[in-house]
Amino acid sequence: MSLSPQLWTAEVVYAGFGTPMKNGAIAVVGQHVVGVGGLEELRRAFPQAEIIPKGRALTPAPVNAHTHLDLSALPYFRGRYLDFLNYVIGNAEKRGLEAARIGYAELRRLGVGAFGDIVARDEVMDFLLEESMLPGVAYREVIGANPDTAQEIFDTVKPRLLAWKKREGNLRVGISPHTAHTVSAPLLQRLVEFARLEGFPMQIHLAESPAEVEYLRYDRGPLLPFLQPYRGPHWKTPGVSPVRYLADLGVLGPHLTLVHAVQVAEEDVQILAQSGCKVVSCPRSNEGLACGEFPWEVYLKWGVEVALGTDSRASSPDLNVKNEALHLWGKVDPRVLVRSATRAGYRVLGLAMPRLSRGTPIAEVHIW
Ligand SMILES: [Zn+2]
Known part of the structure; x- marks a missing residue:
């Protein structure tokens, strides 16, 4: 030596x-x-x-701040956002514990320092709480577009979240209301109130696709026929941008991290900066699903913390978060990308750098 x-x-x-x-x-x-x-x-x-x-x-070791390990058995998909949703729903049988094990093993091989995972199945939460050697947050996904079912869904998920929280080890338990168009306003508000009270960190997919903005603002576009059967008679169209909608509901704050946040105007970014929200960007997934380009310069201007994530293997060729940064290398200042892939990731997950x-x-x- x-x-x-x-x-x-x-x-x-x-x-x-x-x-x-x-x-x-x-x-x-x-x-x-x-x-x-x-x-x-x-x-x-x-x-x-x-x-x-x-x-x-x-x-130091980078952080993959947003994944869905239970989708690791789905082949990589590129195409329209709505077709992607149908692809994931149509391949539900490939989703679950075995896929999560594969994804977790990939993260270990890559040497990440921490990760944030969206967990759609209880057995995956059990697996991660018992076996993860890595720190981070496992966010339990909650879906429910129909406002009439908000209380029932909340009452079902609440005791499970509290029970999982008692088993926290390397990983903490978090909550992920899926999106603003698949979770009703009353359910979102109940979840956020509960998370604030009990100290659960949160992630929500927001302002991802142009179709989402069209749906929330104008109640039209390709998402409308897709979501109409689920939303019930009392769904109310927000009529504003996704960020403004969450601000009006009073759910923004440092406990909440937005995933994607691509479809934003400067005014939205300003709202996020004032609320203390953090953001996770998934550049390759956004590109592959034609969701648009993340406005890095606007986020930098307003000082919002932006971490990086790969999203799932269904919309990303691998779980290597360094490849997200390298994909934008030079187009975005590499020093910004390096900080996003490390320090911002630890901050999103509530960990020391x-x-x-x-x-x-x-x-x-x-x-x-
Ligand atoms: Zn995601």
């Missing part, structure tokens, strides 16, 4: 605190980090060190 120092460099070096650096480096001796800083500064400190380029980025500093084993340095 060589004990002469090496300086590892990459396009972006991020120690987990401060700002991700261009022209940064990590000084390594043997199996440990001995310093992190600017390349020039470290060259002065270690004049004999060999300089080793390591690729795109050096960071690991740091690379003197004494960190090199096994904990993630090479992109």
Whole structure:
């Protein structure tokens, strides 16, 4: 084992605190980090060190902040958002525990530091609570578009959530109202009130597709015939943007993370910034389902925390969150992407950010 120092460099070096650096480096001796800083500064400190380029980025372990592990057995789908919904519904038998095991094994292989998973089946929640070695949040999905069923659905899910919460280990239990168009206003409000009271973190898919905006604003478009049979006689069309709708319902806040949030105007992003909501972006899924492009510059302007997720294997070719960042590399500032794939992910999941500093084993340095 060589004990002469090496300086590892990459396009972006991020120690987990401060700002991700261009022209940064990590000084390594043997199996440990001995310093992190600017390349020039470290060259002065270690004049004999060999300089080793390591690729795109050096960071703490990245975070996949949004997956659906129980969909890992579905082949990768590209096409329209509505066709995707039908594809997932039509392949319900491929969904479940075995698929979740496959997805979880993939996350372990990839070396993620944490994950956020949307759990649609009770047996998957049991599996994750018992077996996950990784920290993060398993969000139980709740669906119910018909306002008349809100109380009944809430009464069914509430005791289960409380029972799971008692079994939290590496993973915490969260709640995921599916979307604003598949969960009625009274159910959404009951869930958010309960989550605030009991301390459950939440994720909701919101402002994902143009069809969703058309449906919520104008009660028309391709989602209307799809959702009409489920929504009952007392569903009320919000008549406003998805973000404005949730703001009007009083459900936005730091406990709630929006997934996608692609179909937004600047006014919506401003509302999110003021409410303290965080966002998870899934760029490859959005592209594959023709949902539009995430307005990074608007979110940066308003200072909203944006994490990255792959979404499920049904709308993403893999569960590698680094590939989400690399997909946008250069189009979006790589330092922003690196921070999103690491620090923002830990923040969304309520976890402390690991740091690379003197004494960190090199096994904990993630090479992109
Ligand atoms: Zn999703």
